[in-house]
Amino acid sequence: MVDFHDLAVIKADFTAFVNVMHCMVGVFLWDFFTTLDFEWDYITGRRKFRWTLLLYSFSRLGALGTAICNIVGFNVTHEINCQQWVLWSLITAYTSVTCASALITLRVVAIWGRNYLVVGLTIGLWLTNLGFLLFGIVMVCLEDRSPWSPIAGRCILENTVHARDNVAMTVATDIAQLIIMLVGLLRSRNTKYGMFRHLYVQGLIWLVAVTIGELPAVIFISLNLNDPWNMMFQNLALFTMEIFATRMYRSLANYNMGFDKDSHGPESHDGGPWRVTV
Template sequence: MVNFHDPDVIQKDFAFSTHFMHFSDGIYLWEFLTTLRFGWEFITGKRQFKWTFLLYATTRICALGAVITSFVGFNVTHSINCQQWIVWHLIIVYTSLASASVLISLRVIAVWNRNLIVIALTFGMALVNMGFLIYGIATVRSEWSTTSDTCLLENTYKSRDNITVTVSTDIAQLIVMMIGLWRCRRTMTASGIAQYLYVQGLIWLVVATLAEIPSAVFINLNLNGKDIHRANCFSVA
């Protein structure tokens, strides 16, 4: 059986996390650059401006900022103020997540034709999610390690709460949206339903939600860390 507390195993896990993060960041940079025209059309007036575009832009720009700060954290070769770095990194990341959560809530509300119960439910979940994200920023602790030449997070297991809540609220909103779309099934053909699901963004919400599940699973398993000991901050990113 693999000893996940073995230094060699932790080092291999860290190397894999580094390569995977670079790969993921590269995909986002490609996606960001290839879809710039959509945002530019709002800025230049080719598309009708809506206030929700501000949420969309916040999500995109903060996600880009998260990619940039993660590149810094993964490739720095000298000692840095790890506490400041991780706090600002999480602020950018969680701002993007919070904005995306509100956008999902608005989509769910639109599917349900502004049902008051659904409005209260979805925004309630979004607020709970934001509260846990703020808690995660307030409690994070990190410092530079001279032995591994990287930033170390103290007790990464504490982050399980805000990550689990984020995944849970996204899944809950996905279910609410699916129920709302299911109510419209009788008025459409099979091809019409598929097109409607695509337009309403359900497919992309499913993909985004599924992508969150592995991080929630691994941080709850806490393979490399211990309850009160340090773990490499990038091993659970």
Template sequence: MTDWRDPDVVNAEYLAFIKLLHVMGGLYIWEYVTTFGFEWSVITRKRKYRWTIWLYSGCRLSALTAIVVIFIGFNVTKPINCEAWLVCVFLFAYTAFLFASALIILRIYAIWDRNLHITALAVVAWLTNAAFYLHNIIMSRSVWNPESPGCVVLYTDRSRENVIVTLVTDMVQLVLMLWGLVRYGNAGTFNGLWRLLYNQGLLWLVIVTVAEIPPTVFIVLNLNDPLNLMFQTPELIIMSIGATRIYRALADYGLMTEFNVVSER
């Protein structure tokens, strides 16, 4: 039976963790560069400006910054302030998560026809997430490891409640969104835009399940520090890519609708 606390096993897991970080980080950088045309079309006014673009761009930029900071901490060869480094990683990563969740809340607000009770429940879930994120930033600890060399995150099991709460609150938002869409389907208006939103809601459910369940399972098991961290960066990248791709798809649908209206005139 594997001793997950054995130093050799922990070192091997850390190596695998760092390799996975670089692969997933490279994937996100490729995603960002190849889809920057969307922001550029808004900047050049080829696409209609909507204020929600700030949430979209905030999610993308925060995730990109978090990845760059992560790369710095695991690739420098001279000692750095690892405490400040980890705070920056968490700050930008959690900001990306909150922007992604905010995009979902806006959909809930629209789908439920601006129902204040439903929207308030979604916002409370969002604020709960933000509070746990802030707590995790305060509790984070990291030190310089001269053998690596690089920063090593300590007490990773302290993120357990934070990871679990993220999964629960995102599921609450998903239920609210899908419930609202099903209501329209039952009312006989489930076509066109609503069908697109429903399909995107199902896609978001898959994204949240794939991205958030693995880190939750491993941090509950608490086998060792690298395994506790292993799937948290992939979670950030999957959630950021998923949320922003869904946003672009809906924006493109709106643009196509505008073109259709113009062509019919």
């Protein structure tokens, strides 16, 4: 049986983790730079500014900041302040996660027609998740979890299992909100038509994406095999959430502007009763 606490095994697992990280950063950077035309449309005035664009932008920029921190931190050849590196990595990652989750929350509220019970539940879930993430940042500030190792020539990430509650809460929040969203769409009885069909399909795809992209991170950090395995799929969870949340946002924005020409049904692209904007 493999001894996951053996130094040779940890070294091999860490190498695997760095390779997975680079792959996920590459996927994110491809998505980021190939979709900049969306922001350009706002800069040039082709699209009308909505305040939710700020959440969209901060989610993307936060993920970009995390990607940069990962590339720098895991490829340095000289000593750095590991504690500050970990802190900024968490701040950028949690900013991206929080804003992506907020986009989903607003969509749920809009679909349910601002139902007071749903508004209270979804915002409560979002605030609880935010509280967990802020607590995680505070704990990193209070504890030195990442000393520099002259022998390894890198920062040594320790006690990564402490992020378990944050990861689990984020995944639970995403799944709960997506289920509430799908229930709201099914209640409308219009999922066969244009706008609601569009939202329903997006919701199903997003639920599958969350299951595939985020559950591995929860499973392995709960198993706590070793620090590399605890972190192995956290980048997958982060970038999956950011990519799908922002793609859903862009897709709905394009639909409302009439860029999606495949719709059929009673909705109107110029603001009829079937219009949903977030």
